[in-house]
Amino acid sequence: xxxxxxxxxxxxxxxxxxxxxxxxxxxxxxxLEAEVADAVAQLTETYGANDIEGxxxxxxxxxxxxxxxxxxxxxxxxxxxxxxxxSTGGLSSAENSDMQIAVAPGGDLAVASYILSVSRANPGExxxxxxxxxxxxxVKRDGSWTIVHLHFQIVPEPEE
Amino acid sequence: MRxxxxxxxxxWLIVAAFFVAACGGSEPAPEPVAEEPxxxxxxxxxxxxxxFVSAYGSNDVEGYIGAFAADGTQWWPGxxxxxxxxHELWSGVVDGGGGLTEANISDLQIHTSPAGxxxxxxxxxxxxxxxxxxxxxxxxxxxxxxxFKRDGEWxxxxxxxxxxxxxx
Numbered sequence: 001x002x003x004x005x006x007x008x009x010x011x012x013x014x015x016x017x018x019x020x021x022x023x024x025x026x027x028x029x030x031x032l033e034a035e036v037a038d039a040v041a042q043l044t045e046t047y048g049a050n051d052i053e054g055x056x057x058x059x060x061x062x063x064x065x066x067x068x069x070x071x072x073x074x075x076x077x078x079x080x081x082x083x084x085x086x087s088t089g090g091l092s093s094a095e096n097s098d099m100q101i102a103v104a105p106g107g108d109l110a111v112a113s114y115i116l117s118v119s120r121a122n123p124g125e126x127x128x129x130x131x132x133x134x135x136x137x138x139v140k141r142d143g144s145w146t147i148v149h150l151h152f153q154i155v156p157e158p159e160e
Numbered sequence: 161m162r163x164x165x166x167x168x169x170x171x172w173l174i175v176a177a178f179f180v181a182a183c184g185g186s187e188p189a190p191e192p193v194a195e196e197p198x199x200x201x202x203x204x205x206x207x208x209x210x211x212f213v214s215a216y217g218s219n220d221v222e223g224y225i226g227a228f229a230a231d232g233t234q235w236w237p238g239x240x241x242x243x244x245x246x247h248e249l250w251s252g253v254v255d256g257g258g259g260l261t262e263a264n265i266s267d268l269q270i271h272t273s274p275a276g277x278x279x280x281x282x283x284x285x286x287x288x289x290x291x292x293x294x295x296x297x298x299x300x301x302x303x304x305x306x307x308f309k310r311d312g313e314w315x316x317x318x319x320x321x322x323x324x325x326x327x328x
């Protein structure tokens with residue numbers, strides 16, 4: 001009986017560090033997801049506030065981009081968005097919903113997918129609100145999350 | 161033993177050693193073997209994308225759908241999709257005599273993570289569908305797939321595509 005108890009204790013001693021590591025990993029994963037969620041929230045906040053500098057600071061210089069007009073890069077997007085805000089007043093609001101985040105095992109690449117709903121400040125003849133399906137992929141460089149790829153599209157009208 | 165290596169025996173041993181050395185020396189030096197460069201993470205991901213697209217274009221349903229992580233997310237035009245939902249849908253298409261005759265990739269761009277177990281790929285995909293409707297044969301898509309390497313295997317953690325239309 002003593003042998004069995006000793007064996008059980010020995011197994012528990014061996015297993016405890018592994019359980020601890022698994023628990024720590026789950027905590028790390030949650031913390032990383034929270035970091036990514038913060039970065040994406042900041043993206044939408046600066047976007048909706050027409051804060052060009054703050055918004056574009058979240059994009060990597062080597063950004064790749066799939067949008068309604070095909071491939072763009074950071075420079076082209078910056079030029080377009082700056083001109084848009086100057087000529088129209090930009091947006092009056094921007095909100096995220098249905099957020100889903102996944103972080104790679106190494107903890108330095110993540111992808112977020114969500115719905116982004118925006119209202120134009122001065123829509124004129126354009127539609128006042130637009131809804132997008134968003135997929136930014138972020139990489140952690142020098143301790144900060146930066147967007148290396150963005151794929152977005154306007155939510156299409158449901159097919160009849 | 162000492163006695164054996166004296167005299168004639170020793171003489172012949174020296175001659176034989178000289179002969180072997182001379183023969184060996186007369187052979188051309190072996191060419192240095194060029195070592196294959198180690199594949200980079202980007203190489204691994206590119207190869208995986210090519211396999212993925214090849215499986216799609218050849219209507220290999222299991223090979224294609226097997227690239228998607230079970231817990232992965234997908235954005236399809238206007239809605240979310242799951243791996244199981246896609247599996248059911250694509251199996252039905254292929255089993256019903258549909259599918260593709262071609263799938264060609266272009267403009268592939270890849271970012272990899274510093275840790276080497278994450279990547280995002282974006283590319284243009286042109287396909288030819290098996291259909292009786294000639295207007296539906298050709299289609300072009302903007303594609304983005306984010307890949308994670310888990311237990312040594314790359315799989316798609318998130319997938320986003322939209323068709324390229326005149327409205328784009």
